Amino acid sequence: MKDMNEGYLTADGRQIGGVVMELKDITLRFGGLTAIEKISFDIRDGEIRAIIGPNGAGKSSMLNVISGFYVPSDGEVWFKGVRRGPMKPYEIARLGIARTFQNIALFDGMSVLDNIMTGRLTHMKKGLIAQAGWWFTGAAREEYENREKVERIIDFLEIQNIRKTPVGRLPYGLKKRVELARALAAEPKILLLDEPMAGMNVEEKEDMCRFVLDLNDEFGTTIVLIEHDMGVVMDLSDRVVVMDYGKKIGDGAPDEVRNNQAVVDAYLGVAHD
Amino acid sequence: MPDQLLYAMEVTLNGLMAGVLYALVALGFVLIFKASGIFNYAQGVLALFAALTLVGIQEGQVPFAHLINAITGGHLTHFGWQVPAVIAIVLTAGVMVLLAIVIEKLVLKHLVSQAPIILFMATIGLAYFLEGFGDVMWGSDIKTLDVGLPQGINDTIETTTANWFGYGFFIDNLDIVATVVAVLLVTALTLFSQFSKQGRALRAVADDHQAALSVGISLRFIWVLVWSIAGFVALVAGIMWGSKSGVQFSLSLIALKALPVLMLGGFTSIPGAIVGGLIIGVGEKLFEFSIGPMIGGATENWFAYVLALVFLVFRPQGLFGERIIERV
Numbered sequence: 001m002k003d004m005n006e007g008y009l010t011a012d013g014r015q016i017g018g019v020v021m022e023l024k025d026i027t028l029r030f031g032g033l034t035a036i037e038k039i040s041f042d043i044r045d046g047e048i049r050a051i052i053g054p055n056g057a058g059k060s061s062m063l064n065v066i067s068g069f070y071v072p073s074d075g076e077v078w079f080k081g082v083r084r085g086p087m088k089p090y091e092i093a094r095l096g097i098a099r100t101f102q103n104i105a106l107f108d109g110m111s112v113l114d115n116i117m118t119g120r121l122t123h124m125k126k127g128l129i130a131q132a133g134w135w136f137t138g139a140a141r142e143e144y145e146n147r148e149k150v151e152r153i154i155d156f157l158e159i160q161n162i163r164k165t166p167v168g169r170l171p172y173g174l175k176k177r178v179e180l181a182r183a184l185a186a187e188p189k190i191l192l193l194d195e196p197m198a199g200m201n202v203e204e205k206e207d208m209c210r211f212v213l214d215l216n217d218e219f220g221t222t223i224v225l226i227e228h229d230m231g232v233v234m235d236l237s238d239r240v241v242v243m244d245y246g247k248k249i250g251d252g253a254p255d256e257v258r259n260n261q262a263v264v265d266a267y268l269g270v271a272h273d
Numbered sequence: 274m275p276d277q278l279l280y281a282m283e284v285t286l287n288g289l290m291a292g293v294l295y296a297l298v299a300l301g302f303v304l305i306f307k308a309s310g311i312f313n314y315a316q317g318v319l320a321l322f323a324a325l326t327l328v329g330i331q332e333g334q335v336p337f338a339h340l341i342n343a344i345t346g347g348h349l350t351h352f353g354w355q356v357p358a359v360i361a362i363v364l365t366a367g368v369m370v371l372l373a374i375v376i377e378k379l380v381l382k383h384l385v386s387q388a389p390i391i392l393f394m395a396t397i398g399l400a401y402f403l404e405g406f407g408d409v410m411w412g413s414d415i416k417t418l419d420v421g422l423p424q425g426i427n428d429t430i431e432t433t434t435a436n437w438f439g440y441g442f443f444i445d446n447l448d449i450v451a452t453v454v455a456v457l458l459v460t461a462l463t464l465f466s467q468f469s470k471q472g473r474a475l476r477a478v479a480d481d482h483q484a485a486l487s488v489g490i491s492l493r494f495i496w497v498l499v500w501s502i503a504g505f506v507a508l509v510a511g512i513m514w515g516s517k518s519g520v521q522f523s524l525s526l527i528a529l530k531a532l533p534v535l536m537l538g539g540f541t542s543i544p545g546a547i548v549g550g551l552i553i554g555v556g557e558k559l560f561e562f563s564i565g566p567m568i569g570g571a572t573e574n575w576f577a578y579v580l581a582l583v584f585l586v587f588r589p590q591g592l593f594g595e596r597i598i599e600r601v
Contacts, residue, residue: 067487093489105484107477118477122489124470131469143468186488 017045026075053243068092098188108168119185173204193225290448292554298531299546308499315400317528324511331361358420369504418515533581539594
């Protein structure tokens with residue numbers, strides 16, 4: 001790894017900045033079960049950070065800790081140089097941490113457009129009474145401005161043609177894309193993607209990879225993603241954290257991690273004689 | 274025009290008006306059900322409580338007078354002032370918001386992500402508690418509610434129709450007011466839910482709690498908001514029904530009339546509540562008018578339920594309810 005305080009230059013020549021989020025000795029227990037044990041790593045500005053590991057390694061739990069859905073039993077989360085106290089998930093979302101879910105959590109009864117517009121809620125400041133005024137109080141302008149941002153994201157993710165479709169009717173791959181759009185609409189500082197390509201066919205995976213790379217490139221969004229497909233991870237990510245049974249067994253650039261014996265063992269299994 | 278047809282027209286009109294009143298109650302149910310999946314058994318009692326509070330404030334009653342007198346041995350009943358209707362309504366709306374906050378703090382907060390049946394049981398408890406609380410707070414005697422709404426037969430309609438058809442229609446002024454108010458209320462609620470950001474958040478919470486949290490929506494705020502709106506709708510229903518038939522315990526039973534309306538219109542649709550209310554109102558009046566005399570009358574008590582049952586067989590989600598699709 002290059003100089004840790006100044007950031008580093010990636011293989012394809014992107015400048016990665018300083019630490020945005022730092023996780024220190026995170027431990028998460030559910031009763032007697034330890035899902036995460038003393039894991040520390042950092043997330044840097046503008047990088048694509050992957051968390052990989054076999055099933056049940058605690059990857060999703062880690063993401064839930066970052067997004068506040070789980071409160072760690074031990075350890076500290078530092079965000080933008082400030083230690084984060086215990087917060088509700090919605091408060092963390094308002095800080096600028098958006099996420100998608102492994103099992104897609106969309107608002108099925110609402111149109112694609114409305115779904116993505118909910119991503120803008122944290123940016124809309126007009127109160128209820130001001131909104132009743134609509135044109136007179138500037139609420140209409142606020143709505144239009146946010147709508148414009150959403151339209152740009154819709155264009156970016158190439159979902160113009162399903163704009164008005166109720167989300168419940170969409171096929172799986174498109175739902176995943178809408179969920180990404182909603183998270184993106186919040187213009188997050190950190191974007192958390194929980195298995196964005198799970199259950200997709202090759203073509204859909206390629207599309208999704210392209211979107212992830214493009215949005216990192218265009219908007220400079222910092223991305224943390226969980227993925228099973230090793231090929232995808234190696235192509236996409238700048239740095240990788242490897243987890244197994246709740247412990248961190250590797251951390252570094254994709255190439256370093258790939259040649260790490262512990263990682264190879266965790267993935268391929270070790271002969272026990 | 275033949276007399277029978279004229280009668281039928283009058284009955285239909287009256288049915289429509291009655292239907293609006295049913296719809297007003299059903300609306301409160303739909304709002305809470307849409308936003309939180311809770312069938313709020315307490316909605317009827319909420320209307321009773323709102324009406325009691327409104328009368329109490331208007332008449333300058335001392336809240337908890339019985340309790341205070343029992344402890345201090347005094348004879349307090351009234352402050353001795355009259356509050357104008359408009360101010361009393363605003364104050365009562367404030368009380369309903371306060372009540373929403375208390376309900377969220379004491380009940381809903383502790384039942385997050387519980388099964389719907391448990392939340393339903395909680396609202397049953399809430400209903401009986403509120404009923405008793407209302408009694409303790411304002412006394413259990415029958416009260417008359419008068420916020421200055423016009424009452425009695427509308428003369429203009431009577432004379433006009435008498436001129437046209439040779440038969441004057443009897444339409445109650447209060448029913449006309451109720452219709453206008455209901456139309457305004459539904460328009461406002463629809464605009465709110467479709468176009469405001471809180472409305473969008475509300476629909477989001479109704480669909481998926483986790484996803485709502487992930488976009489920065491506070492569930493607790495939305496619940497307080499929804500219960501406040503339901504409280505406000507209950508207040509409107511309480512005013513209409515209270516002006517019509519006095520404020521007393523039986524007011525809370527209007528909730529039972531809302532049930533078939535909901536089955537007909539669908540639990541999740543605001544327009545459904547309105548159309549369902551109108552169908553039930555007109556259906557029950559016309560049935561009583563046409564078939565009633567043949568089978569000894571009093572059909573209004575059960576007709577709505579039978580109609581709802583028939584609907585349940587053919588369209589379980591109601592007229593406007595979301596279709597229940599299970600992907601296999």
